[in-house]
Amino acid sequence: MRPHEIEQIKSSHLFHDMADEHFSSLVTAAYLQRFPAHVQLLHEGDRPDFLHILLEGGVELYSRHDGRETIIAIIRPVTTFILAAVVGDFPYLASARTLEAARILLIPAESVRAIADKDAAFSRSLVRELSLAFRGVMRELKNQKLRNSAERLANWIIRTDSVSGRSGRFTIPHDKRRLASLLGMSPENLSRSLVTVSGHGVKLNGRTVVIEEPDRLATFAKPSTTIDEAEN
Amino acid sequence: MRPHEIEQIKSSHLFHDMADEHFSSLVTAAYLQRFPAHVQLLHEGDRPDFLHILLEGGVELYSRHDGRETIIAIIRPVTTFILAAVVGDFPYLASARTLEAARILLIPAESVRAIADKDAAFSRSLVRELSLAFRGVMRELKNQKLRNSAERLANWIIRTDSVSGRSGRFTIPHDKRRLASLLGMSPENLSRSLVTVSGHGVKLNGRTVVIEEPDRLATFAKPSTTIDEAEN
DNA sequence: CGAAGCGTTGAGAGCCGTCAAACTACGTGG
């Protein structure tokens, strides 16, 4: 692992406050692994072996049920995932596969739990991280229950622009079919929703999205701090 | 507060492992309050003042957005709620109101956070509680994205029977309109979904639900351990 | 007895999914 990456992980909220000694022991127990694109990382229902930290590339969490499949989340570096399953030794509620080639740090689940028991500061960070994760899913649940598909798309555009620097222009970072699944609609319906938002201040060109009239888009999307805000 | 209730709280997962001294200090800082039915307890967007523990009665968490409203959860004793907001001092993502008269223990949020910082065992319990809460919402998100309304109803029936003793007979513990909102559908649609499940081994009489042919119901509902299982 | 609230039913419209076909972009091999 590259030194600046160790730094980066150590400086993230989850690991920042813990004893250096414990952090080292986590890192030395860990495996850094490269995966090619479209490789299955986790199977829903399995028990967790490793806490995963995505350092590079992209990963999708998805779930299948009775012939249907939906994307739960798309993960970009640097992000730790399946934390809730790891700390409680619970079976995964979703499967994971790489979207592109990815570098992932694998920390043995047993080590994470052992150090969570020993290191109070780490345990406090886990509390914070899990409460944020909880709120993230809660927001997504509200997004699904309180909005129709065009509104979900419009707010996704606002949010994505927001995290990519508010330049008013960005590129959809994957298939449109994946975006459709993430937003909870069919690919065909996403096409139509894209046409709909085009009538509300957005210009589209392939995967390039340009927000030409932010106010008109916001009027249509009606973003809410208790659904869309990212960082708490 | 009644002595057996203090026992009951202390013996719950969240408080069981913490130092007695810290538990006492939480309880002495707490207020026990009675609320009549249909009283607003919390407003979405506010900051948390107290951790709430429902001792008696019923509470609903709900959220409004752009003229729509949906019930997020219906809470029955003994259950603590809004934990994620309290530990991180984050604004509520949902509002809460009593369904019936309720007795609620209110522990100052500041005390909870202070003792979470001091008591490592309590912090570990919080980790566990929050990971379970996370998984609960995640399951609900999957329920919404992967099932249609009749399937959600059928699985709700199976789950409700399951927690009420698997007798094959129970009473819907509130309005049907609330059940509809909880399940993510309109009241009219719930009526029709009830007709649908009646064709799959369920007998209905007002709010009384009788599962006459569990196998047929299960065949229709297709319950899944990674969506419906309650306790992990 | 009358009023009000809840639940059900029917009609209609809109949202959304499925299926099929056409179109596009892109890369490959001839």
Added chain:
DNA sequence: CCACGTAGTTTGACGGCTCTCAACGCTTCG
């Protein structure tokens, strides 16, 4: 360089799911 194949996307047609609106019956309670 071009023809072609493939995967992704778009469009149209259609049907089904779900919501809204309205009417009606039932129960409860004043």
